Amino acid sequence: MQKDLETKFLSDFEQNQNIAHKICRIYTTNQDAHNDLFQEITIQLWKNYSRFRGDSKFSTWMYRVALNTAISLYRKSTRTVKTQDFSDFAYKIKATTYDNTEELQLKALYKAIHKLNDIDKALIFLYLEDKPYKEISETLGITSVNARVKMNRAKEKLKNILNP
Template sequence: MQTKQEQQFLNDFEQNQNIVHKVCRIYTSNQDAHNDLFQEITIQLWKNYSKFRGDAKFSTWMYRVALNTAISLYRKSSRSIKTQDISDVAFKIQSHDYDDTEEQQLKALYKAIHKLNDIDKALIFLYLEDKPYREISETLGISEVNARVKMNRAKDKLKKVLNP
């Protein structure tokens, strides 16, 4: 029997789990690492759900937890992720169909993004999610002006990687 809080978390998570998958795709290079990071982010979201006050949208809070978890895990020198079993919870994963050209372009973009540093990855990710600079700055804990400056630099780096 699920509590009201568990049910609310599952509903919120299910509606926004694509955020976690996208963060995992930005910060990992293979399916096993993606799965491990997805699990760790999910655990961190659940552990911190009671602290979510609703001051921001759930998705904004989710971006922040997911990005902070990914960045902190991948800054560690070992690059190994400790996971915990969450077998009691099942999540729906939707797949999207892309044509071959879109898939190749997407793979090239992700390959280029993987070459950026952690903060630049987060900035580009949020930008690609069409988040306004105000929300980007809130999510990353920096000023809006700083977010704009860092974004322009990250875009320049990405252009250089995509068009050497």
């Protein structure tokens, strides 16, 4: 039973690990911290997996657990760390012709997101991932109306950082 559960978890998480990587990339600014947070997210996912009933998609459930880990359970402070050494993550874009505009844009976007506070980071991340307001409000535990208002403010903040 436990072994079946474990096999299923490993395959679910292996397929969806990119969600966790993206969260690590916005909440940490160097590779060591990225790996640390990824490890903590993996632990929390596995710890709670037996209670995942499959009412929702694994990925939906994973967004919540992984974001919560980054916002509330991860031990290290995320604000004071030095800016990321961008060489450890190659922002290569899937494009047929080589054009580094998008690559630079992605770098700029991550750099701007790093300047937001933890909650705004979560809001912007869920917006970029195209999540509906219902899911955003359920994940954060706030009303849809508040999620909307707060989202607009977070977007304004991000725009101001990107285009001062």
